Amino acid sequence: EVQLVESGGGLVQPGGSLRLSCVASGFTFSTYWMAWVRQAPGKGLEWVAVIKQDGSEEYYVDSVKGRFTISRDNAKNSLYLQMDSLRADDTAVYYCARDLKPGILLLYFQDWGQGTLVTVSS
Amino acid sequence: EIVLTQSPATLSLSPGESATLSCRASQSVSNYLAWYQQKPGQAPRLLIYDASTRATGIPVRFSGSRFGTDFTLTISSLEPEDFAVYYCQHRSNWPGLTFGGGTKVEIK
Numbered sequence: 001e002v003q004l005v006e007s008g009g010g011l012v013q014p015g016g017s018l019r020l021s022c023v024a025s026g027f028t029f030s031t032y033w034m035a036w037v038r039q040a041p042g043k044g045l046e047w048v049a050v051i052k053q054d055g056s057e058e059y060y061v062d063s064v065k066g067r068f069t070i071s072r073d074n075a076k077n078s079l080y081l082q083m084d085s086l087r088a089d090d091t092a093v094y095y096c097a098r099d100l101k102p103g104i105l106l107l108y109f110q111d112w113g114q115g116t117l118v119t120v121s122s
Numbered sequence: 123e124i125v126l127t128q129s130p131a132t133l134s135l136s137p138g139e140s141a142t143l144s145c146r147a148s149q150s151v152s153n154y155l156a157w158y159q160q161k162p163g164q165a166p167r168l169l170i171y172d173a174s175t176r177a178t179g180i181p182v183r184f185s186g187s188r189f190g191t192d193f194t195l196t197i198s199s200l201e202p203e204d205f206a207v208y209y210c211q212h213r214s215n216w217p218g219l220t221f222g223g224g225t226k227v228e229i230k
Contacts (some may be wrong), residue, residue: 036164045158045166045209045221059217095165100177107213108156110177112165 001109002026004096009116016086016120022079022096022113029076030054031102036081038118039091048094049081050107063089066093086120093117125207126222128208134230141197145210149190150191154214157186157195161206170195170207182228197227205229 008020020036036048049070050059059069069082079096094116097109125148135141137151145155153173158166170186173193183198197204210222 013169044224045211047219047221100168100171105216106171107219108168108171109166110168112167115165
């Protein structure tokens, strides 16, 4: 059974930093593109970042470029999101998500974690 | 940026009725469109990808179709567990993907 378990969310002041983690199990983590998708309270979904299987390619939505960094450790089956210079509009539930099929970039998200809430407020 | 416009915002139906949800793209996305279901407090669930392919384990009452830049998700006979919010998502102009604003299917 595929499992994605996020952690690291919490309350942080504007301008602060936070690092989210996602531990994967039940599949060969190193063969899938992985993503972070967020959802502000009561709002819709927004893609945040995507990373290739070996970490050699990363892509970001414009609103987080230069502030957020996606990374992965395939030996630990883990995905990360380093969030710096946080703003109030970054407040959201952050989901870790797995692409649909191994080996290729499809950007259809088959499996999701339960999400971790990040609140940016003074 | 490609904009996905979902309509209606809310659909009020009874169990057993058929639901038709629309997603219109501001420009061509080919067949690169997916549909997700999200229930309160839960993560989204992939229903349909490539406009009309059902994801693993999705019941046959869910179907997707495309006509140009207009996409439709049809739920043939609503079950109680189908009342939720539905989002469309495209992946056609990478790097860049967006979700629609969502349609809530509520019990009438």
